[in-house]
Amino acid sequence: MSDIQHTSLTYRLARKLESYSFAAAPEQIGLLEGARAALAVASLVALALLLGKPQLSWAAFGAFWACLADPGGRDGLRLRAMGVFALGGTVVAFCASAAADIGPVLAGMALLPLVFLPSLGGTYGPAISQAGSLVAVTAVVAVDFPSPPAGALTLAAIFLFGCLWAMGLSVFVWRIHRQAPARRAIASVFARLTDMATELLSGERQHRSGRAAWDAMNADHRRAIRTAIERARGLALGIESGSAFYAAQIDAADRIFAGLIAGGHHIADLGTSLAEGAERNLLSRLPLLLAEAHRQVARRDPASASLAAAADAVLRDCRAVDTAMARAIGAMAQALADLAELWRQGKVEAEILPASVRTGGLGLRRPVPMPVLHHAVRLALAVVLAYGLAIWLNLTFSYWATVAVVVVLQPLAATTWPRTLERVLGSIAGGVLAAAVLLLLPMKLALLLAVLLIAAAAIAFRFVNYTIFVVFLTALVVLITALLLPAESIPWARIVNNILGSLIAFAATLLLWPRQGPTPRAVLAAAIDANLGYAAAVVASTGISPALEVTRRTAGIASSAAETLQHRMSLEGQRRRAHLMEMQAVLHALRGVAGAATAHALALREADEADAATIRQQSLLLVQAFGATSTLPDKPLADAGSDDIAREIASVVQAVRVFLDPA
Incomplete structure (x- = not known):
C-alpha cells in the first residue's frame, strides 16, 4: 500500500x-x-x-x-x-x-x-x-x-x-x-483512479462527520481524472500504429471512472454508509485491482493473468450482493476484466486515426481563424x-x-x-x-x-x-x-x-484586443445543458452504450471546464466572491445529477422517453434562464426520471435561482 x-x-x-489552470502531469x-x-x-x-x-x-x-x-x-x-x-x-x-x-x-x-x-x-x-x-x-x-x-x-x-x-x-x-508518452499518460489515469478509489473508501468514514471536505475531494478527483483521460486520449490519437489498442485501454479507464462516480454518489449524495460486510469488502479490494492495472498498463507487454483472475473474483462476489454500490463495483470489475482480455489478445483490429491525422498535411490554403x-x-x-x-x-x-x-x-x-x-x-x-x-x-x-x-x-x-x-x-x-x-x-x-x-x-x-474567454454564465449554461442532456439520455436508454458513454464524457468535460473557471476566478481575487460561491453550488448540484444518472444507467432500468423529454425541457429552460431577458418560471418544474435524478435536478434548479438572483 x-x-x-x-x-x-x-x-x-x-x-x-x-x-x-496550472498544468501538472507528473506522468x-x-x-x-x-x-x-x-x-x-x-x-x-x-x-x-x-x-x-x-x-x-x-x-x-x-x-x-x-x-x-x-x-x-x-x-x-x-x-x-x-x-x-x-x-x-x-x-x-x-x-x-x-x-x-x-x-x-x-x-x-x-x-x-x-x-x-x-x-x-x-x-x-x-x-x-x-x-x-x-x-x-x-x-x-x-x-x-x-x-x-x-x-x-x-x-x-x-x-x-x-x-x-x-x-x-x-x-x-x-x-x-514513440508510444511511451501514451503509455505513461494511460498509466497516470489508472494511478488517479487508484487514488480516487482509496479516498472513496477512507472518505466514506469522513463523510459521516463532515460533508464539505468530502465534496471538495470528490470534485477534485472528477475534474483531475477527466483531464487526465482526455490528455491520454489526445496522445493516443498521435500514434501511427496501435492507436486503437491504447484508445481501448482509455475507454476501459473511463468505464471505471463512471463506476467511481456512481459509487461516490451512493455514499456522498445519498448520505448512505457502506454495509460493514459485503460492500466494504468489495470496495477495499478495488484499489489493489487498480494498482495492478496501473503497474501493467505502463509496460510495453502488460501481463493479464493476475488482473483477470482478481477482477473475475470481484465480479462474482458483486453479483451476489444486489445493491447500488455492488453494481458500481461490478461495473468497474467488468471493465478491468475486459482490459485484461484486451492485453491477452494484444491488438485491436480497427485504428482510430482520423483522416486529418493520417494524412498530416499542413493544408497551407487553410484560412487563418480570426482569434489566431x-x-x-x-x-x-x-x-x-x-x-x-x-x-x-x-x-x-x-x-x-x-x-x-x-x-x-x-x-x-x-x-x-x-x-x-x-x-x-x-x-x-x-x-x-x-x-x-x-x-x-x-x-x-x-x-x-x-x-x-x-x-x-x-x-x-x-x-x-x-x-x-x-x-x-x-x-x-x-x-x-x-x-x-x-x-x-x-x-x-x-x-x-x-x-x-x-x-x-x-x-x-x-x-490589445482583450479576449477574456467565455463568461461564467455561458460556461454554466454549457455544463447544465451537457449534464441534463446526459441524464435525459440515461433515462431514455436501457443500459450503457457507446453513445451514452460519449454523452457522459461530454458532460464531464463541460463540468470540469466550469469548475476550473470558478477556481481560477477565485484565485484571481475577482470581486463578488459570494457569486462565485453560488456558482460552486450549481456545479455541486450538477455533479449530483451526473452521479445519479450514472447509478441509474448501471441499474439497467426500463427506458422512459416521456421522462427524458421532460428533462430536456428542463434543461432548455435552465439554459435560457442565463440569457439577458429570460428567467426561470415561478412554477416548479415537473419531476422526471427516477426519484434520485429528479431530486438532483431540483437541486440544480434551486441553485440556478440563487445564482441568477443572489440577493
Whole structure:
C-alpha cells in the first residue's frame, strides 16, 4: 500500500494545480528524452569551448529549441514540426541579424513580420503552433546579434547546423519508443483512479462527520481524472500504429471512472454508509485491482493473468450482493476484466486515426481563424514595444525580455496570467539556481557537466509543469551564456528581463484586443445543458452504450471546464466572491445529477422517453434562464426520471435561482 500512498500524495498536488489552470502531469517526465536533448546541447557547448568559438552558442540554442519543437509521436509529424522550425528559424535568424546591423529602427520594423508570420502557426495545429512560437523566439534573439549580411548568413548556418544535429540525433540515431508518452499518460489515469478509489473508501468514514471536505475531494478527483483521460486520449490519437489498442485501454479507464462516480454518489449524495460486510469488502479490494492495472498498463507487454483472475473474483462476489454500490463495483470489475482480455489478445483490429491525422498535411490554403490573427498582431506589437523599452533602458541581454513576451502572451487573458506567474516564479528560482551553480562550480568542465544535467531536466519536465520547466530553462540559459558569452550579473539580468517581458505580455493581453474567454454564465449554461442532456439520455436508454458513454464524457468535460473557471476566478481575487460561491453550488448540484444518472444507467432500468423529454425541457429552460431577458418560471418544474435524478435536478434548479438572483 506504500506505493498507493506515494501516488496519492503526488497526484493530490497535481490536481490542486490543475484546478487553477496550472498544468501538472507528473506522468510525463521524459528521462530518456531529456538525456537525448542534453547530449545534443552539451556536445555543441563542448565543441564551442574546445574551438574557442562563442558563435557556436547559436548551434547549442538551435539544438535545444529543435528538441522543444519535437512534438513526439509519429515520425512524419516530428519531422514536419522540427523541419518547419529549422527552416523558419534559419530564415528569420538571417533577416533579424542583418536588419539589426543597419539600426534599431529597422530592426524593430523587421520584428513585426518576423514575429507575426510564425505566430500564424496556430492555424495548423498544436505541433506547428509550437514550432512557429520557437521561430518567433529565434527572431527576437537574433535581432540582438547584429551582423552584416555575410555574418548574418554565418550565424544562420550555425543555427541550422544545431537544428539538423538535434533532428538527426532525435529522429534517426537515438530513437525512443514513440508510444511511451501514451503509455505513461494511460498509466497516470489508472494511478488517479487508484487514488480516487482509496479516498472513496477512507472518505466514506469522513463523510459521516463532515460533508464539505468530502465534496471538495470528490470534485477534485472528477475534474483531475477527466483531464487526465482526455490528455491520454489526445496522445493516443498521435500514434501511427496501435492507436486503437491504447484508445481501448482509455475507454476501459473511463468505464471505471463512471463506476467511481456512481459509487461516490451512493455514499456522498445519498448520505448512505457502506454495509460493514459485503460492500466494504468489495470496495477495499478495488484499489489493489487498480494498482495492478496501473503497474501493467505502463509496460510495453502488460501481463493479464493476475488482473483477470482478481477482477473475475470481484465480479462474482458483486453479483451476489444486489445493491447500488455492488453494481458500481461490478461495473468497474467488468471493465478491468475486459482490459485484461484486451492485453491477452494484444491488438485491436480497427485504428482510430482520423483522416486529418493520417494524412498530416499542413493544408497551407487553410484560412487563418480570426482569434489566431488577432493574437499574431498583438504579439508582434508587444514584442516591438518590449524591444524598444529594452533599448531605452539599455538592458543587458535584452532579448530575454522579448523572448518572455513571445512565450508568455497567450490568446486569452485567462491563460496569460497563469503563464505570467509561472514565468516570473520559475525565472527567479532558476536564476538563484544558476547563481549557486556558478558560485560552487567555477571550473568550465564542471559547468559543462551542469549544463548536461540541467538540459536533461529541462526537456524531461517540459510537459510536466511550466514553472519547473522555466526553472531549469533559466538555469540552462544562464550557464551557457556564462560559459560562452561571459558578462557581469548574468543571473540577475535574466531575472529582471524575464519579469519585465512577462509583465509587458500580461499588459498586452489586457489592452490589445482583450479576449477574456467565455463568461461564467455561458460556461454554466454549457455544463447544465451537457449534464441534463446526459441524464435525459440515461433515462431514455436501457443500459450503457457507446453513445451514452460519449454523452457522459461530454458532460464531464463541460463540468470540469466550469469548475476550473470558478477556481481560477477565485484565485484571481475577482470581486463578488459570494457569486462565485453560488456558482460552486450549481456545479455541486450538477455533479449530483451526473452521479445519479450514472447509478441509474448501471441499474439497467426500463427506458422512459416521456421522462427524458421532460428533462430536456428542463434543461432548455435552465439554459435560457442565463440569457439577458429570460428567467426561470415561478412554477416548479415537473419531476422526471427516477426519484434520485429528479431530486438532483431540483437541486440544480434551486441553485440556478440563487445564482441568477443572489440577493
